[in-house]
Amino acid sequence: MKEIRIGLIGIPNSGKSTIFNKLTGVYQIIGNWPGKTVETLERVAEFKGKQFSLIDFPGTQTLTPTSMEEEIARQCMIENRPDVIIQVASAIDLERSIYLSLELIELEIPIVVALNQFDEAIKLGFEIDAKKLSEILGVPVVPTVAIKGEGIDKLVDEAFDLAHSRSKGKIMVDKDIKPQINKVMSIIKGFLPDRYPSEWFAIKLFEEDSWVAKKIDELDVENRLRGVLEEEKAFIKKSTGLSPSLFIVNKRRLIAEKIANEVRKIKPVSRSRLIESLDSLSTSFYGYPLLAVVIATIFVVTLGVGLLFRDMVSYLFFELSSYFAFNIANPLLGAILSGVQLSLLVGLSFIIPVVFLFHFFFSLLDDSGYLPRAAFLIDKAMRRIGLNGKAFIPLLLGYGCNVPACVTCRVLEGEKQRFVTALMITLIPCASRMIIIYGLIAIYIGMVTALGIYLFNLFVVLLIGMIVGSSVDLRCESIGLVMVLPPYRAPLLKNALKKTWARAKDFVYLAMPIIIIGTVLLKILEIAGIMEHLNALFNPLFVGIFGLPGYVLSFLLFGAIRKEFALVFLMTTLNGNPLSYLSPNQIIIFTLITLFYIPCIATFTTLLRELRLNRTLIIAGINLLIAIIVGFSAHVILPLIGWPYPKRL
């Protein structure tokens, strides 16, 4: 028997990722803001002995794409038709969910609706008649509470039944314009490959969908189509007073509203006072200081606990190393052992606490529903640059890790907006660069300078956003913010911990081994005298421009793999004591360069996929240019103003 293929789709914030996880057992990031599913993945899944392949579509409000991820979702759905689609509908956002159901039904793919967040709807006083909804739409509707796993069994059963019966819902949007649609459909029908639903194509031609129009052009449909289409469009316009495309969207929406009101009873309930006041606080003027406090708390607690942890680990290492004194005669073996020891010390004391804590706090923030509120507040400022408030979410996530932040740019409308936002993200110090600021500046120079570097960085990010934004003429393309705010939810500790692990595990599995091997290699290079050559070769250049010794080049090269490597290899090469080799100014200049000079390999490959080669190279070029300008300026200016103050030692 052929394995059945199930597609999973839903509007943002409907709980689609949770259902995905229940169906596959794989942990996918769940968050409380639009746009987590960032790639369309097909994978083999098994649920209670039933095998199937599951295609995960990104969250989409409608099948009329305005952002890249919606475009991807739709193309994949048409070109790569699943046997059945599970639509995750939100019981607390019924109109928009039904709107998507109507569009899916038009695609003539069998669908089953998971009426999710059923418990939240009851809390909000919504009483929804799932049976009635099912009768009206002509498709099965299963109430679910995905987060608790309720209704998932039934959902899978229905999907399997449907894959065999292949029964489809009723198309409703064509009611008043049936003759017009039929006329166009009869012309294109003979030319469409079987997998293309002909009525859907006809409807989309009336909706002036550019992708469909292009497909029809490619298919060489009879010439008379154009004339007939124009004629029928004119007829609709004359009889309804609306352009056909708006008439159809309007109609669909009105049908969705009518159905929602038929199946839903609303009982007034009082919302929790705490949530109510938190909601009103976070969107009022006090939301700005609140935002500052939230972000500052994350940074201060992470750095504070990180410092404490570092002292503990260093102490432990000292105790331990006195037991295992390395008096090894063989220099090669000695280099290997000291390399391993140093890299473990640096990895455990510097990086692990910071990475884990930081991702943990961001996960809590992500789940709470706070970020879209911050986006609402900050919209005006973002519009100044030419972006909209939604771009604030990827930018803020950039402080955690640039990679998911760049992928998240897909939720933004418009290519230029995505490009400018991605460029700004690459300049934002992620957790890895935070480790450098913390490990070099906070520890050896002082907290004030560390904070100053963050502020200076923010200034550069905004400045570059403004310069590049106006030079690519962002304003003409970017549309303003139109975003549904999800309700506040208390983040679950279990979810946050899982998400932290999902984001931080790369460090343990991938980065730690590279750090150990790299450190050992550098130690060997050092005893072989190769470091001296490298030093000599690049010395004039680095001393001249930045006032830095040439050997920092090797740290920067490692930093291109992962940013924190620049710190790790600096520390291990300088025997854990940078101040005896570099002046405080040199440390500041080095840190500034590492902030900007290049996107790390993971970010680079992500950008390649998201923006293609030329734009990725432009971003990398701008990064390098900024690093050179900033590094050189710091070299000239820092001695003039007598920073850092107060001087240590």
Add this chain to the structure above:
Amino acid sequence: MDRTIALTRLDKGKVAMIEEINLDNLTKKRLMALGLLPGSRLKVLKIAPLKGAILVDVGGRPLAISRDVAEKISVEEVE
């Protein structure tokens, strides 16, 4: 008397009916799919400080709209 005004001129707490959306078709479709269409009712829940974005209730769900988009939406106050 023509009582049509831009959405941005509505005060917090006011309820209005959408008359017209003067934007390009793509943005218009997006707004419509989210429930902002001629004839539908909305309530201004909040205006971001310093004349920022506008938060409206449409069909029981809060929707954030940039000020420049809201300027292009004409409404008629009903309450």
